Amino acid sequence: MDLKEVLWEFLFNSIDQGFCIVEMIFDEQKKPIDYRFLKVNSPFENQTGLVNAVGKRMREFAPNHEEHWFEIYGKVALTGESVRFENRAEQLHRWFDVNAFRFGDPTNFQVAILFNDITLRKESEEKIQLLNKELEQKIPELEFAYNELDAFSHSVSHDLQAPLRSINGFVNILVKELSKEPSYRIKESLKVIGSSSRKMENLIQDMLAFSHVSKNEVVRSLVHTEQIVNNIINDLYRQHAIDKSIFKIENLPPMTGDSAMLNQVWVNLISNAYKYSSKKESPRVEIGSQQTNGETIYYVKDNGAGFDMEFYDKLFGVFQRLHDNNEFEGTGVGLAIAQRIVNRHQGKIWAEAKVDEGATFYFTLPN
Numbered sequence: 001m002d003l004k005e006v007l008w009e010f011l012f013n014s015i016d017q018g019f020c021i022v023e024m025i026f027d028e029q030k031k032p033i034d035y036r037f038l039k040v041n042s043p044f045e046n047q048t049g050l051v052n053a054v055g056k057r058m059r060e061f062a063p064n065h066e067e068h069w070f071e072i073y074g075k076v077a078l079t080g081e082s083v084r085f086e087n088r089a090e091q092l093h094r095w096f097d098v099n100a101f102r103f104g105d106p107t108n109f110q111v112a113i114l115f116n117d118i119t120l121r122k123e124s125e126e127k128i129q130l131l132n133k134e135l136e137q138k139i140p141e142l143e144f145a146y147n148e149l150d151a152f153s154h155s156v157s158h159d160l161q162a163p164l165r166s167i168n169g170f171v172n173i174l175v176k177e178l179s180k181e182p183s184y185r186i187k188e189s190l191k192v193i194g195s196s197s198r199k200m201e202n203l204i205q206d207m208l209a210f211s212h213v214s215k216n217e218v219v220r221s222l223v224h225t226e227q228i229v230n231n232i233i234n235d236l237y238r239q240h241a242i243d244k245s246i247f248k249i250e251n252l253p254p255m256t257g258d259s260a261m262l263n264q265v266w267v268n269l270i271s272n273a274y275k276y277s278s279k280k281e282s283p284r285v286e287i288g289s290q291q292t293n294g295e296t297i298y299y300v301k302d303n304g305a306g307f308d309m310e311f312y313d314k315l316f317g318v319f320q321r322l323h324d325n326n327e328f329e330g331t332g333v334g335l336a337i338a339q340r341i342v343n344r345h346q347g348k349i350w351a352e353a354k355v356d357e358g359a360t361f362y363f364t365l366p367n
Contacts, residue, residue, distance in 0.1 A: 017116050018047030024070075024077040024109040025057070032074025034059045038110065047117045049092060062091035076100050077109040086118065095122040168194065218258045218344055225252040225298070228263050229287055232270050242274065250288025253296055255365055261341045268334040269300040269361050277304030277358065295364050303358040315351060338363075 022035040037053040045051055050061050058065055069089070076083055082101035089096060096115045103112040171194045226249070233247050255262065270287065277283040286301040307315070316339040342349040345365050353359035 015041065015114075016043060017114050018044045019112070019114050020044055020053070021103050021110055021112050022058075022073065024074050024111060026074065026109070030078070032070040032077075034070065035073060035111070047096075047115060048094070062089070065089065065091055073100055073111045073113070076102055076111050077106075080106060086122075088122070093119075095119045216258075216261070218261065220257055221259055223255050223257055223259050223262050225255055225266075225289075228259075228266050229270065232263075232267055236271070236274060240274075242278075246274075246277075246283045246285055248284065248286045248288075250286065252287070252289055252298070255296070255298075256367075257345045257365055258341075261344070265338045265341050265363065266300075268338045269363075272334060273300050273302035273304070273359075273361075275304075276306075277302040280304055295367065297362050297364045299360055299362045301358065301360040306353040306355050306357050306359050308355050309353060312351070316349070 019041040020037055021039040023038055024032050025034040025036060027033050034057045036057050037055065040053050044053065053061070058069075066089070068087070072083060072085065075081070080102045082099070084099050086095065086097050088094070095118045097118045099114040100111055103110040229249060229252060233244060233249075236242055237244055270285065273285045274283070277285060280303055282303075284303045287299070289296050289298045291297075316335050339349050342363050342365070347363060347365040349361070349363035351359055351361045
């Protein structure tokens with residue numbers, strides 16, 4: 001064996017793909033009816049499952065091998081036009097990615113075939129297509145269920161708000177009528193009724209706000225973060241007559257997103273920070289940003305009640321609260337709304353905390 005043949009044999013057996021040379025067999029009308037294996041490389045057997053193929057015809061292994069395989073290789077042998085295709089060999093139970101080209105003297109009708117077994121890939125593609133088809137069939141059902149749920153939530157919210165307004169109205173009338181000399185029990189009962197109806201009204205409003213966040217389109221623009229934060233602090237000052245000095249504002253670069261939605265994120269995070277630190281002797285809320293791995297991470301940090309990280313998985317859940325309502329009022333929707341908004345911007349939000357040592361909430365948006 002000369003050097004050329006040695007190199008050819010080395011290359012022939014060193015490739016990972018299956019490789020064989022076949023001799024086409026034609027009938028009297030030049031119709032390809034079979035082919036004989038002249039040479040195969042080492043990966044051939046693993047790729048096809050055919051053992052000791054050299055010298056044997058394909059019909060010996062697979063009598064019902066599909067006609068189109070012979071037609072494709074026959075055309076290559078006769079015309080010299082190479083071909084690349086993917087096809088399934090049913091009797092071999094495999095899919096193949098095939099390169100076929102004429103080999104040697106045209107009168108020998110030989111074809112070189114380079115191929116890969118792609119069965120796993122094809123089966124995965126078929127599963128994905130099936131899942132997509134099932135999902136497409138489910139989409140109308142999901143849309144119908146969503147619309148029904150949305151209509152139901154609005155209907156319930158509307159139907160609940162009307163009687164609540166009546167309750168509040170009658171409570172106010174009773175307070176005025178009994179303002180002269182109401183008994184302690186009556187006064188306390190009226191307080192409880194008024195407080196409960198206000199809590200329910202707040203809960204309904206938060207439910208509607210959470211629903212709106214899911215539906216409203218995200219309209220992106222440049223958002224001046226520092227201006228938003230200052231406006232929120234000024235509103236808190238007017239509502240609660242708080243000392244503005246408890247807020248420490250660091251660098252807050254602009255962000256890109258829906259201005260109204262992102263304003264709500266800041267409102268919820270800053271309001272929470274103030275609420276949970278308000279019972280401290282020296283409450284403190286820090287608001288700023290930091291650069292990490294090329295992205296801007298915004299944060300709101302307080303020195304308040306904090307929470308146990310063991311219950312972190314409940315933190316952003318709807319109506320999930322980590323503090324007793326008698327200690328800190330709330331509906332448990334604010335953080336869920338903040339997370340939903342950040343998610344709709346393809347961002348991330350997370351938190352770190354220790355009990356009685358405060359909490360820090362972080363979020364970042366795509367550049």
